[in-house]
Amino acid sequence: MALIKEKDREVLAKEFEKINMPVKILVFTGGDECEYCKETLEIATELKALSQKLAVENYDIQKNKDVAQKYGIDKTPAIVLECAERRAIFYGIPAGYEFTTLIEDIIEISQDRPVLYDKTREMLTKVDKDVHIMVFVTPTCPYCPAAVRTAHKFAFENRRIRAEMIEASEFPELAEKYAVFSVPKVVINNDVEFEGAYPEEQFAEQVLLAIGKNI
Known part of the structure; x- marks a missing residue:
């Protein structure tokens, strides 16, 4: 069963048309007693299906220690958004209000510069x-x-x-x-x-x- 509802997927697909440069979603799973690793990876996978400019990579924090070390990841679940050497890091499942944060970050990291005063x-x-x-x-x-x-x-x-x-x-x-x-x-x-x-x-x-x- 999909975690993102069909009506929400339609809205997100429209929002993702704003994505400028390709964005990688790196999902780090594994480790001891990672309660939401499966769901975190599922969210990333479902988002990837909504835009050709999104790519998902999954790494086990124990089996892929070199990658985890490169990104400074020491807990799971973790998501790293990466685009043009810019990164945003999420520790824990991006649920509730933080799901919106993830979506907005995906769009903003793909732009030339963030919106700031x-x-x-x-x-x-x-x-x-x-x-x-x-x-x-x-x-x-x-x-x-x-x-x-x-x-x-x-x-x-x-x-x-x-x-x-x-x-x-x-x-x-x-x-x-x-x-x-x-x-x-x-x-x-x-x-x-x-x-x-x-x-x-x-x-x-x-x-x-x-x-x-x-x-």
Whole structure:
């Protein structure tokens, strides 16, 4: 039984006409007790059928350690969207509100540049060190997609930035480690953290703060 309903597939196929450059969807599965690996791969496979510009690659995190290491993947299920050396990372099944995030990311990563304010772009040019952004979410959180989308846009704009969506309930030990009591919660370089979906300029300020840059 398909996970994406027929009427939704028709809408998505129309949306995917906006895809510009080809996008790879890398799905990492396997590992111990991966509850949603099968469903995550199924979602990617069903999406691939809706556009000739989408390709899906499936890797077992244990059998394909070299590929997992290349992309820095250490948990499953994981999805990496890749296009023109830009990447967006999802840890956990992109369900609920985060399914929309996945769709919007697929379209945006295929464009020449992400949609950002000029002021934000200017701020992101100051990022000259590696930045790691983790955005903790849950599928039922209506505010989480905005935080994830902003983080991923930053990664599309500046390759020094790595942005990950992490589904908190699927990775409870990680959520506990970072004291995730409400979502979205954003952690930058294990140093700066905040809760809520900040506007992009305010989010960018936190990124610069994490690398010791003046705003």
